[in-house]
Amino acid sequence: MELFKVMSVEQVKEILEKSFNYSLGMEEVSLEEAYGRIVGESIISKTDVPNFRRSTVDGYAVNSKAVAGASESMPSILTLKGEVLMGQEPKVQLDSQEQCIYVPTGGMIPEGSDSVVMIEYTEKLDEDTILINKPSANGEKVVQVGEDIAAGEVVINKGSRLRAYELGVLSSLGFSKVSVFKKPKIGVISTGDEIVGVEEIPKKGQVRDINTYILYSSILRDGCKPINYGVVRDNYHQLQNTMTAAIEECDIVLVSGGSSVGTKDQTMKVIQSFKDAEIFVHGISIKPGKPTILGKVNGKAVFGLPGHPLSCSIVYEIIVKALIDKIINSDEKQYPVNCTFGVNYHKSKGREEYLPVIIKEEEGGLLAEPIFSKSGLITGFSKAYGYIKIEKNLEGLREGEKVAVYKFF
CATH class of the missing domain: 2.170.190.11 (Molybdopterin biosynthesis moea protein, domain 3.)
Structure with a gap:
């Protein structure tokens, strides 16, 4: 059996930066359609606000x-x-x-x-x-005149994500439309003989599709256009046909499940079947999410994500979103919540770990506690406020230690 040749998260992000160049272009949209979009060029005020004392x-x-x-x-x-x-x-x-x-x-x-x-x-x-x-x-x-905004002033920088507040500013300046980067299309494919649609009643040994809806919603949140290709069985030809359609239509393709090295895991084989395919990664030194694939077909990124919902979600947040931000030219930063860690927690050295936590408000401040849930379970994970990144050279965290909690959006 083939073994993973794992790479660090930093190495994978370097590959994303060097190996993928997308040019999606811009489009002009109305303010009503602009929420959550990424500004394509810096916006300069043509007037003073206010224009009277x-x-x-x-x-x-x-x-x-x-x-x-x-x-x-x-x-x-x-x-x-x-x-x-x-x-x-x-x-x-x-x-x-x-x-x-x-x-x-x-x-x-x-x-x-x-x-x-x-x-x-x-x-x-x-x-x-x-x-x-x-x-x-x-x-x-x-x-005073121009005290809020002066004529000629840059009011929103290129790469900013438009919130309700920025849209309010634009309306005050008389902008009814704004130039934004086009939304990348991201295909979502779930694989596995054990996966059934949400409308179906699972038989013994089967589970309803979870990852499609986690990924679909995350893609919407990140300002992209998701395309759902449904559930595909562990069948080489069926997956190849579905992936062919997704690669033609989309800018990025996400395949959840089938990324391990078992005999029924078809994702790697299918990616390699394309004429100009390149495989950059098969295994990341990350917990959860080790069995992750990163390939390139027709210049487009194809990810093989783990089938377990927690692992799939973490890899999306840490790896896939890094590529999305590059493509849409987003300069958005995520700032953590500073907390005190509530328990002693041990991990193995050599892998970054992303630990889901809840936050409690205590008398002395905010307390973060891990959610102890196996990676195949979703209910515990859904209760998490966010996650803590534990560096690969650490063996864990101690009770009372200060930690940075990044929110799941």
Whole structure:
């Protein structure tokens, strides 16, 4: 029986970087379709935001010199000149320092004024007289022209993933469309005589298809277009026909199951059957996920992923997603949650391990505890908040040790 010739995670990522070059191009989409997409070129503002001076509070627009030294015992006495209506230019202005004008939050600051006093620090003596009980510095409670965004400023960088907040910024700048990188198509194939569709009732020795839906959802999350090719039996010709169709249609092909070295594992044989096929990896020094294949057919990446759901998911997150980020030009970073590890945990040296954990809120902070679940089981894994990466040269983690937890999205 052939044995794995394992590579480190770093070596596999180097192969991904050097061996695959995709040019997917860009497309223009409406803001309604842009959520989660990757910006194809840096977006530059064509206007100032705001394009007028506006108040941040309900209050009175004043000249700051007129209220210098104002207090409750010695208020400044100003004449009310009028008010500013929301969404309209002021129809009045300050002709002298002894005047003030009422402005609502977001209202335009009238000429002659340089600051706003909150209404809480004022008193209306009569219809025309306002007492100011607090001084106001030049520019206080005022947003200046271009203070949020200046014309010519880069507001969203190339490679950024568009969230609701970025889309809000774009709408404020008058962009109704945005140029984004096209979505890579990723084919998903599940293999195994023991795998049946979700609608079927499994017989003894069979299980419903899990990996297709984990991978499909993960691909959607990562801004790509998944294509489901269904369940394929451990049959060389059937898998070859399905993989041929997937390679023609997709940019990346993921085959879950059949990646080990058993007599019925067909994935490696099928990849090798293609005329220009290259096999870069058969085995990664990672736990879980050792029996992983990385090949290249027609310039496209073909992955043979482990059949166990946990192993399949971890390899997707650590290896496949690295290639996806390269293809879609994503510069998105994932920042971990810092926790205290809750137990003593032993692992073998020589392999990176990705340990699913839950997070508990304790009096002293956040506590991370491993989910002890065999890799073929899914319910425990689904309860995990995220995972901890344990370096290959370590023998485990100690209770009380500080760890970084990366979230499963």
